Amino acid sequence: MTQPKTIAVIGAGIVGLSTALWLQKLGVKVTLVDRNEPGLGTSFGNAGLFADYGRLPIASYSQLRKIPGMLLDKRGPLSMQLQYARHLMPYGWHFIKACTTEKYLHGRHALTSLQLTAPAADDALLHETGASKLVQHNGCLALFSTKEGFEAALEGHLHEREEQGVRMQVLSADEVHELEPHLSRFHAGGVIYPDTRFTISPVELSRTYARHFVAQGGKLLQDEVATVSDANGECVVTGTQGTHRFDRTVICAGVAGARLAQQLGVRIPLVSERGYHLVLEAEDWHLTRPVGWLDYAVFMTPMEDGIRIAGMAEFADPDAPQGEKQTEIMRDTAAKMMGKTPAVKSSWVGSRPSTPDSLPIIGRVPGHPNFTLAFGHGHLGLTLAATTGKLVAESIQGKDLDSMLAPFAPARFH
Numbered sequence: 320m321t322q323p324k325t326i327a328v329i330g331a332g333i334v335g336l337s338t339a340l341w342l343q344k345l346g347v348k349v350t351l352v353d354r355n356e357p358g359l360g361t362s363f364g365n366a367g368l369f370a371d372y373g374r375l376p377i378a379s380y381s382q383l384r385k386i387p388g389m390l391l392d393k394r395g396p397l398s399m400q401l402q403y404a405r406h407l408m409p410y411g412w413h414f415i416k417a418c419t420t421e422k423y424l425h426g427r428h429a430l431t432s433l434q435l436t437a438p439a440a441d442d443a444l445l446h447e448t449g450a451s452k453l454v455q456h457n458g459c460l461a462l463f464s465t466k467e468g469f470e471a472a473l474e475g476h477l478h479e480r481e482e483q484g485v486r487m488q489v490l491s492a493d494e495v496h497e498l499e500p501h502l503s504r505f506h507a508g509g510v511i512y513p514d515t516r517f518t519i520s521p522v523e524l525s526r527t528y529a530r531h532f533v534a535q536g537g538k539l540l541q542d543e544v545a546t547v548s549d550a551n552g553e554c555v556v557t558g559t560q561g562t563h564r565f566d567r568t569v570i571c572a573g574v575a576g577a578r579l580a581q582q583l584g585v586r587i588p589l590v591s592e593r594g595y596h597l598v599l600e601a602e603d604w605h606l607t608r609p610v611g612w613l614d615y616a617v618f619m620t621p622m623e624d625g626i627r628i629a630g631m632a633e634f635a636d637p638d639a640p641q642g643e644k645q646t647e648i649m650r651d652t653a654a655k656m657m658g659k660t661p662a663v664k665s666s667w668v669g670s671r672p673s674t675p676d677s678l679p680i681i682g683r684v685p686g687h688p689n690f691t692l693a694f695g696h697g698h699l700g701l702t703l704a705a706t707t708g709k710l711v712a713e714s715i716q717g718k719d720l721d722s723m724l725a726p727f728a729p730a731r732f733h
């Protein structure tokens with residue numbers, strides 16, 4: 320294919336912004352299209368972790384067995400909105416297919432390959448954009464409620480992670496207390512992942528990337544994209560503001576990506592797995608690193624504007640109202656972790672763009688090679704954004720990445 324002169328990136332979340340920055344380095348004219356200001360989608364509200372330890376797919380037989388019980392637990396982190404159930408059919412079917420040992424190991428290998436390239440890709444963007452000051456390198460803690468649960472994890476997923484080369488150190492409850500004296504004794508100990516970094520402001524990270532993109536000559540176009548199509552090898556992007564033509568287009572629209580991809584003939588069983596966060600009033604209460612309470616699937620992160628507790632997995636329409644029950648559970652969980660009930664400064668809900676096999680969609684659209692997809696990063700969008708953007712740029716530049724990108728192929732669910 321000839322080298323493009325103009326490229327559109329649809330979606331200015333952390334994935335689209337990272338992709339636009341890498342594409343810009345190719346010397347191409349890049350236009351970043353979003354219906355909103357940069358960084359206000361799901362990328363606004365995450366827990367802020369560059370979760371280097373996240374190398375295990377969610378779908379596995381052991382996880383599948385736990386799901387009915389988790390759905391029945393009204394105070395647990397997993398829930399489903401009944402009206403959303405029909406959207407979950409294709410996802411559920413592919414989730415079950417992804418549970419075989421063979422598929423699980425394949426997914427584990429694929430996620431590890433992305434994770435190994437992630438830190439260098441992040442370092443490059445953080446350094447070039449001047450965003451390094453928004454990132455702290457202090458590790459993160461992952462804690463367990465009971466000794467039995469902790470021991471089972473040590474033999475199970477923690478052992479798997481160690482085998483994958485993730486550095487960790489096992490800590491007793493007392494050792495955790497020495498590191499984070501303000502935490503209550505809700506746990507039986509856990510591990511510290513010393514290589515995990517975190518941002519103190521996900522939205523400021525996006526804004527810093529956007530400012531750098533514009534300073535380097537990039538164009539931000541505020542428009543809601545309604546249709547994408549291919550006209551004799553040219554990408555036609557039509558929004559409410561008009562029709563725009565580009566040599567190439569990369570779709571990074573998060574949970575909305577599947578609808579646009581479908582217009583190009585690719586069906587992706589992407590779902591909205593909503594997560595919540597609360598920013599807590601905690602003037603005299605301090606943390607120095609993110610702390611995860613794994614039994615409740617939450618992370619508490621010290622951010623610029625306060626302590627943020629983030630988590631939950633609610634399969635629901637992205638536009639459905641925020642659930643009061645979820646907000647209450649998060650607040651109760653925060654109270655147990657802090658040893659006191661905090662006042663809530665603000666709360667938020669957003670949709671993780673989740674695929675059944677926990678692998679993002681990265682690659683060209685079959686039959687429309689001038690369109691590339693880059694979305695579906697589920698729980699790891701912040702962690703894998705920079706490396707995704709780099710891979711997209713290299714593939715558009717003509718580098719042969721066929722074997723590296725095969726596990727993430729858009730048509731793998733057909």
Ligand SMILES: Cc1cc2nc3c(=O)[nH]c(=O)nc-3n(C[C@H](O)[C@H](O)[C@H](O)COP(=O)(O)OP(=O)(O)OC[C@H]3O[C@@H](n4cnc5c(N)ncnc54)[C@H](O)[C@@H]3O)c2cc1C
Nearest residue numbers: 330332334354360361362365366368544573594700701702
């Ligand atoms: C509670 C919670 C905690 C999390 N914690 C972490 C964490 O600690 N670490 C981690 O790595 N990940 C985490 N994640 C996941 C991470 O936040 C997401 O994977 C990531 O933000 C997805 O980024 P994105 O750019 O693909 O999507 P988004 O940020 O949603 O960006 C997509 C953009 O596309 C735009 N768009 C959509 N449709 C259109 C259209 N038709 N026209 C124009 N624009 C459009 C939207 O406006 C939006 O700005 C968490 C998620 C949640 C919910």
